[in-house]
Amino acid sequence: MSTTAQLRPFHDIPGPKGHALAGLLPDFNADPLGFLTRGFQEHGDLVAYRFGPRKGPLGKTILAVYHPDLVHQLLMDTERTFGRDTDGFRATHELVGRGLMTTEGPYWRRRRHILQPLFTPKRVARYTELMAGEAERIIAEHEQFEGTEIDLHQAMMRYSLRVVGRALFGGDLDDAEAELHTLIPDANRGIMARTTQIPKLPLKFPSPTNRMFVRTRDALYDLIERVIERSGSGDTASSEDNIVSRLREARDPESDEPLTEQEVRNEALLLFMAGHETTAMGLTFGLHQIGRHGDVQKGIAAEIDAHHAAGGTGAEYAQNRDTLGRAALNEGLRLFPSVHMTERVANEDLELNGYHVPKGTSVFLVPWVTHRHPEFWPDPERFDPDRFVGKQADRPRYAYFPFGGGPRVCIGEHFALLASSILMEALLRKYEITSHDEQISMKVLNSIRPDRDVRTTFTRR
Template sequence: MSLTESHPQPGAAAHREIPGPAGLPVLGSMLDLRRDSLATFLGAQREHGDVIRLEAGPPGLRSVFYALFAPEGVQQVLASQAANFRKDHPLYEEVRQSFGNGLLTSQDADYLRQRRLVQPLFTKRRVDGYASAVTTEAGTLADRWHTARDQTVDLVPEMNRLALRTVSRILFGVDAEQAVAAIHRCLPVINAYVVQRAYVPVKLPRHWPTPANLRARAATDELNAVCDNVIAERRAAGTDVAEGDDLLSLLSAAGNDEDGSLDATEIREQVLIFLLAGHETTATSLAFTLHLLARHPDEQAAVRAEIDRVLGGRTPTAADLDRLPRLTRALKEAMRLYPAAPVVSRRAVAATEIGGYRIPAGADVVVSPWVTHRNPALWPDPERFDPDRFTPEREAERHRYAWFPFGGGPRACIGQHFSMLESVLALAVLLRAYELEAVDEEVPVAAGITLQATGPARVRLRPRAGSGGGAGE
């Protein structure tokens, strides 16, 4: 049933059984969800509709949750009834324990205070000031690609490193280099640990000395030390951490009469959340945009013609963001097909009617950009790469929550303008320097904290005559 269909009479929702896959007699859908949760959700929507119920795990340890796929249901969860759907889901609790209580995981008064303190760091004017850091790192990568073995690179690790170097430079300023290696080493360990713990029926205490606990603790301690050491070294050198224009300095200086300021632990927790949310998501968008363009040479040529026309030989700036609409459409279409946050989890406080069904109080609820972005009623021929879906006219025709890679409502991603700016400028630098030819046609993916490529996304590079490979003059 689509949420756009007429609803039953009041009270009827309480008596309607929510459909869903039967799964196995003992384990329910647990094995399907572990094997490929995204395919399981997509198949359930195709077979059972836009409101489904799933069970996973053996009797006595079985978890039950509800998935909502239509834009109207997504809007209820993320926006119009956001206060009723909290971040009390086990995944957020695990993220909170590993990375601290930053903007991604905090709630209620803590969240509102943090948001007020951090919001000035993400104004358009402030974010536009980071454009040179983006183009510098993208230009360095373009230069390095000239030495690529067999002129072939795997976009997944390449974009991960580019996004990590960029967000580290913006967070730490001159101290970025010392942080990159530790972050690159530690984040995957912690991410895997968080996801594994979030979805097992029985969790061993974190303080038990199991191999997994010990690995995660060592990675967490090292990551915490990176942030602490940057601040300590600046102070030892006699440099006030609040005098710079990197995000760490701005966080240190943030404050107002109502909310006070962030203490050292809060600053570190915000930095860790920015590292987690600010590089993996952008890396995913960059890698899949480039790979999709490599698979579609005509669209790649059209995007490059726009870049050449707008930029000529100069370095792109923040002012060019609105001058590259075709490139932006290609990015948005890649984010439709490969949303960096493919599944978003919440927990219902009170019983709620959604799409003619009653979602009980205390229920775990998920919405899924991965599924909603593939609904053929919203996106004809949904697996086809078609950037023209994002012309202004076609965007205006769609429901606001037919496309929601940045979430929505009061908890929408605070860094979405930064993500779009970074992505468009980095893509412009790389596509001006190289033509790309796909080596791998399909890239397998899986859902973690963010969307994870589980196979390579290799492309063959052809340097363009006179490009120089870098960010330009």
């Protein structure tokens, strides 16, 4: 890199000032998406945010990068340069334990070696029949509600719960649905609270935030252990090619030792939470947009009809990445990425956009904002699937990164997109979708999700 003397100093990086004592934390907590968007609009592609007091050890300056080239640098540089030992990842580690998402270095590489083969496109395609069956099941359950309002989000949560549950554990999680729909938002709320806690208090300190966090963690562990135990008990279709069974068969690439039951639990919990959320949120926001744009919906339905008229199957349509339907799902993820923000930390002094950045500095990557960068997304708030069709899709690699990128790209990307495509195809082959709300009212925690019913009607075509 350039020498420090040739770089502009860290304290010259532009950014909002904030309050003398609390810094920018109150503004961030009140409206994280609006706060980060305004920072980009007012200060550009690299912004410095001061959290906590301006003076003293409790204050902390966090950078945010918004330009695709800077995102590329953070995601593609080596672990030696950027790591994940940040407040957010430490909080996630405290909640779900040591696993693929919460570690780095040799341990992470060994876990990736074990898990990656379970999520290749070829391997994921084995779950096509499972996904198609759950898509037909969710449609059959809603046939009685044809022509009346339903909550789209609830239906998508149920579908993703069943798909991810069967793929992971080989059986239904319907009996745990109510419990999970409380625990997962509580888990996201707890991670956000621990991430933004100033000062950081040990979990054993009985603050209200810490007590809620520990209660949620213990309840998640209890639930996932019950589900895993049941998955191997013969009470479910344990003979299916489920991921927990594969984890139990796996061996550490260096020691040739199997995973412990605690390690299986940690990986299963991480995969379940990430897979369930990503699939459900992508479908909810994507189908809501399709239900608001009749011309797009008609185009996808016509494409599906033509595919079937030519002798194609629903599974073949869903696996095709070059359809208008897949483009619409991608555009939904552009506007509403489930993970709206992630974080890295500088492991050494380095350069970002011509500025010196000292070791230990945390850096936000914000898909929510980068996906709206007007240099790469004209009229960025408009829903336009054509952005992902043909030459329109030519843009920098990290102008779009709903599943992250680089060596740590989300291993569940193929699974989530296939499950979403299969349900969308099954729905639009039979129904016209009407979304009754112009926008989805959202709450922003560790991910984004609706905070009220997503009012939708399915009408037989």
